[in-house]
Amino acid sequence: xxxxxxxxxxxxxxxxxxxxxxxxxxxxxxxxxxxxxxxxxxxxxxxxxxxxxxxxxxxxxxxxxxxxxxxxxxxxxxxxxxxxxxxxxxxxxxxxxxxxxxxxxxxxxxxxxxxxxxxxxxxxxxxxxxxxxxxxxxxxxxxxxxxxxxxxxxxxxxxxxxxxxxxxxxxxxxxxxxxxxxxxxxxxxxxxxxxxxxxxxxxxxxxxxxxxxxxxxxxxxxxxxxxxxxxxxxxxxxxxxxxxxxxxxxxxxxxxxxxxxxxxxxxxxxxxxxxxxxxxxxxxxxxxxxxxxxxxx
Amino acid sequence: xxxxxxxxxxxxxxxxxxxxxxxxxxxxxxxxxxxxxxxxxxxxxxxxxxxxxxxxxxxxxxxxxxxxxxxxxxxxxxxxxxxxxxxxxxxxxxxxxxxxxxxxxxxxxxxxxxxxxxxxxxxxxxxxxxxxxxxxxxxxxxxxxxxxxxxxxxxxxxxxxxxxxxxxxxxxxxxxxxxxxxxxxxxxxxxxxxxxxxxxxxxxxxxxxxxxxxxxxxxxxxxxxxxxxxxxxxxxxxxxxxxxxxxxxxxxxxxxxxxxxxxxxxxxxxxxxxxxxxxxxxxxxxxxxxxxxxxxxxxxxxxxxxxxxxxxx
Numbered sequence: 001x002x003x004x005x006x007x008x009x010x011x012x013x014x015x016x017x018x019x020x021x022x023x024x025x026x027x028x029x030x031x032x033x034x035x036x037x038x039x040x041x042x043x044x045x046x047x048x049x050x051x052x053x054x055x056x057x058x059x060x061x062x063x064x065x066x067x068x069x070x071x072x073x074x075x076x077x078x079x080x081x082x083x084x085x086x087x088x089x090x091x092x093x094x095x096x097x098x099x100x101x102x103x104x105x106x107x108x109x110x111x112x113x114x115x116x117x118x119x120x121x122x123x124x125x126x127x128x129x130x131x132x133x134x135x136x137x138x139x140x141x142x143x144x145x146x147x148x149x150x151x152x153x154x155x156x157x158x159x160x161x162x163x164x165x166x167x168x169x170x171x172x173x174x175x176x177x178x179x180x181x182x183x184x185x186x187x188x189x190x191x192x193x194x195x196x197x198x199x200x201x202x203x204x205x206x207x208x209x210x211x212x213x214x215x216x217x218x219x220x221x222x223x224x225x226x227x228x229x230x231x232x233x234x235x236x237x238x239x240x241x242x243x244x245x246x247x248x249x250x251x252x253x254x255x256x257x258x259x260x261x262x263x264x265x266x267x268x269x270x271x272x273x274x275x276x277x278x279x280x281x282x283x284x285x286x287x288x289x290x291x292x293x294x295x296x297x
Numbered sequence: 298x299x300x301x302x303x304x305x306x307x308x309x310x311x312x313x314x315x316x317x318x319x320x321x322x323x324x325x326x327x328x329x330x331x332x333x334x335x336x337x338x339x340x341x342x343x344x345x346x347x348x349x350x351x352x353x354x355x356x357x358x359x360x361x362x363x364x365x366x367x368x369x370x371x372x373x374x375x376x377x378x379x380x381x382x383x384x385x386x387x388x389x390x391x392x393x394x395x396x397x398x399x400x401x402x403x404x405x406x407x408x409x410x411x412x413x414x415x416x417x418x419x420x421x422x423x424x425x426x427x428x429x430x431x432x433x434x435x436x437x438x439x440x441x442x443x444x445x446x447x448x449x450x451x452x453x454x455x456x457x458x459x460x461x462x463x464x465x466x467x468x469x470x471x472x473x474x475x476x477x478x479x480x481x482x483x484x485x486x487x488x489x490x491x492x493x494x495x496x497x498x499x500x501x502x503x504x505x506x507x508x509x510x511x512x513x514x515x516x517x518x519x520x521x522x523x524x525x526x527x528x529x530x531x532x533x534x535x536x537x538x539x540x541x542x543x544x545x546x547x548x549x550x551x552x553x554x555x556x557x558x559x560x561x562x563x564x565x566x567x568x569x570x571x572x573x574x575x576x577x578x579x580x581x582x583x584x585x586x587x588x589x590x591x592x593x594x595x596x597x598x599x600x601x602x603x604x605x606x607x608x609x610x
Contacts, residue, residue, distance in 0.1 A: 091499065096420060123501030133492035136515050136608045145510065146500040193496070200500055 040067035041107075042204055042234045043088060048102035050083050050092065057083045058268040061102070063253055070226055070235045072249035072276065074242060076291070079255040080268025081238040085206050088236060089125035090118040123150070126197035130209040132189035134181035134196075139164075139173050142181045142192055146200035159199055166232075167195035168225050187218025194225065198233070205229065207237040211244065223248050242292055245276065252279040254288045359589065363582025371583055375548040376565065381576035386584055388547040389565035392463060393532060395553055396561055399467025400474065400531045401524065407471075408478030408527075409520060415479070416486040417508055437476035444473040445537030453541050461542025463551055463559040469541045470534055474527035481523020485516035490610050518606035525599040529592050535563040562588055 043065035050057045058080035065071045065088075073081040083092070090111065092098040104111045111121060135142050143160040152159070160177070164170040169191045173184070181192055190210055197205055207226075211219040219241075226235055226248045239245050245252050253273040257266050272279060272288045283289045290296045374385030415433075419426040448469030452459055459465040489512045497507040539545075544558035545568040551559035562584065569581035 089499065091495065094495070094498065096422065119498075119501055119503050122499055126501075127495075127499035129492060129495065129499075131492060133490075133496040135493060135496065135511055145497070145502075149500065149502045149506050149510070196496075196500065 038064055038066045041065065042067050043111075043236075044103075044105040044108075046103040046105075048084070048087060048100065048104060050080070050087060051099045051101075052095065053097040054099075055265065056267040058255070059258070061255075061268075061270045063270060063273045065234065065236055066251065067234050068230055068232070069250040070230050070237060070248050072245035072252045073236065073238045073255060074240075074245050074252055074291075075255035075268070075271075076257060076296075077240075078266065078268075079257045081255055082208050083268065084255070085127075085208055085236060085238050088204070088206055089127055090121050091127065093118050123200060124202055125204040125206060126200065126202035127206045127208065128190070128193050128197055128210045131213050132186055132193050134184070134189050134192050136180065136182060138178045139181050139184070139192060140177040142196050143199045146196060150200060163195040163199035166198055166229070167191045168221065168228070169195055185218070187214050187221060190214060190218065190222060191225065194222070194229075198229070202233065204234045204236065207235065209238050209240060212240060219244070242280070246280050249276045252276040254279060254283075254285075254291060256287060256291070355585075356589070359582050359585045363579055363584075363586050366579045366583035367586065371580075371587065376546060376568075377548070378546075381574060381580065384577075384580055386562065386565055386587065388550055389560040389562045389584075392543070392547070392551045392559045393562045395463055395551065395559075396467050396470060396538075397528050397532055399464060399553070400471045400528060403468060403471040404475055404478050404527065405524060408475050408524075409482050411475075411479050412482030412486055412520075413508060413513070416483050417504070417512070433476050433479055437480060440536075441473055441534050442536045442540070444469055445540035447472065448537055448541040460556050461558070462556055463542075463553050466538050466541050466543055466559065466561070467553075469537050470531040473534060473537060474531050477527040477530065478523055481526070482516070482520045485519025485523065486512060488519060488608075488610075489515045515608050518602055518608070522599045522603040525595055525602070529595040529599075532595075533563055533588065533592060535561075535567055538564055 041064045045064070046062050048061040049059050061080075061084055073084060075081055086092045087100050087104060088106075088111075092100055100112060106121075106125070110116070135145060137145070140160055143163050144156050147156060147159050161170060161174075164173060169188060172188060173179075173192075176183075181189065184192060190213075194205070194210075211222055214222070223244060226237070229235060230250075237245075237249065251274065254271045255268045256271045258269040259266050272283055272285045274284070278284075279288060280292050283292065287296075370383060371385045372390060373387055374383055375387045376389075377384040411433075415426070415430065419429075421427060421430075448465060451457060452465045452468050453461055457465075457468075459468075493511050493515065494507055497511045498504070502510070538561055542558065543561050543564045545560070545564060547558050547560040549557075566581050566584040566588070569577045569584065572578070
């Protein structure tokens with residue numbers, strides 16, 4: 001409760017700071033959960049190191065991810081945002097010679113524990129990719145694929161309709177559910193992939209630059225969708241677009257590339273992690289300020 | 298006034314001069330280039346014509362000499378030494394159909410299975426997997442007579458000891474075309490982008506579910522094309538069959554496990570062609586027409602299948 005009392009104040013302060021700087025347009029209505037403290041944590045990362053064939057990709061990442069919040073990972077290319085994201089649903093397991101070290105708790109449970117099955121992990125923690133990747137099947141079969149592999153046979157029609165409605169795609173495709181998904185536009189394909197992901201009722205949705213291949217109108221639709229979806233799901237999004245992070249996320253983590261002394265090796269390091277408004281209006285670290293104000297990166 | 302007129306005149310001259318230079322540069326293609334281009338294009342055309350000439354000569358030869366024997370008798374009648382004008386290919390056709398049915402039964406599960414293992418499961422950084430890969434490429438280039446000897450030593454006799462039966466011939470042909478099927482299936486599987494596999498796995502599908510429900514369906518057109526081309530190769534093979542029991546003169550309908558002999562189309566053509574009588578020569582050419590038609594139909598179907606159903610990513 002003590003946390004609850006401090007929260008509106010902190011939010012007001014940062015909002016004033018935002019008004020003063022007026023650097024980036026922040027839509028405050030999306031900030032319902034944003035506050036210094038966490039109500040509930042989905043992920044707790046402690047000293048996460050990822051190596052590919054022994055070469056470090058990210059080092060010493062420690063951060064928490066809030067439940068039913070949108071958490072954005074930003075930073076320059078090669079800073080390990082996607083690598084970090086792929087740890088969260090064990091997609092890194094698919095890359096030969098990838099090693100993940102450190103502690104990664106999911107609702108308090110060790111995600112890399114010896115008895116954890118990555119297949120089960122991915123049923124709870126879904127993923128949307130950078131490039132829309134619909135299956136070469138009908139729109140209906142794309143959505144029904146997830147429920148089917150979970151063994152569901154009844155009520156598929158309702159599941160498909162519900163998923164498409166939640167992904168704000170139903171009205172556009174309801175008359176052509178049997179058509180091949182490749183006939184959809186890029187933005188529609190990406191919303192289809194989101195619908196496909198939510199059809200299995202995950203707990204978390206990971207999004208790896210979901211709008212980087214889309215036009216501004218499609219991007220806007222997906223951003224609106226994310227704000228809608230966070231009522232039900234926790235979302236972690238990697239984005240190159242700082243305005244996007246500012247618009248949709250509650251918290252933002254800024255990662256940067258770090259070089260060793262000889263400048264042979266480079267890896268990602270978490271520089272700052274805070275409430276999104278704070279990151280964009282009053283960051284604690286000079287490097288964050290330079291990056292979000294466009295001086296570097 | 299006068300100075301202005303002179304400058305305008307100079308400008309016009311300069312423009313005209315520049316235009317003439319440009320025109321000259323654009324027009325004058327060096328003679329050497331023209332000649333070299335023509336020679337090269339001509340040589341390439343010649344290569345095409347030589348390839349076509351061989352095929353055309355074969356077709357004309359076969360039709361001129363074989364068309365008189367083209368009738369339903371050719372398909373329905375067995376060979377006969379006494380009545381060459383009534384002789385046909387019936388046992389050979391039935392034998393060939395059974396042979397390729399056996400080839401398909403064996404080569405599809407084994408070939409596609411091997412391709413799935415090599416493409417989806419094997420870790421290519423391991424030396425033994427690379428060794429397997431190189432060996433499969435090599436096997437595809439091994440002469441077919443070698444497979445005949447292998448079939449004789451291991452299938453007809455040796456470990457399997459099946460005897461000279463049609464199934465032994467089928468297995469031998471299947472081994473012969475197996476590398477083709479594996480290579481074609483691997484290419485079809487590789488054409489499915491990784492994003493499809495990742496999308497499926499990210500939904501909580503197991504690796505097998507991903508292969509069974511996404512990767513394999515998407516690659517079936519490519520696999521089917523490979524299988525058809527492999528089968529048409531098997532259909533035309535003669536040499537290995539001669540070693541594993543295809544008898545050159547069979548007048549009854551062969552059965553898969555019958556040990557009194559079987560025949561196949563190319564073997565029967567070979568037999569007719571060896572006989573001096575004109576009637577048999579004509580029969581051999583009619584058989585060639587028959588095989589060419591069947592092979593052409595199969596290969597065209599394979600191409601059609603590929604163009605019609607191949608997924609564009």
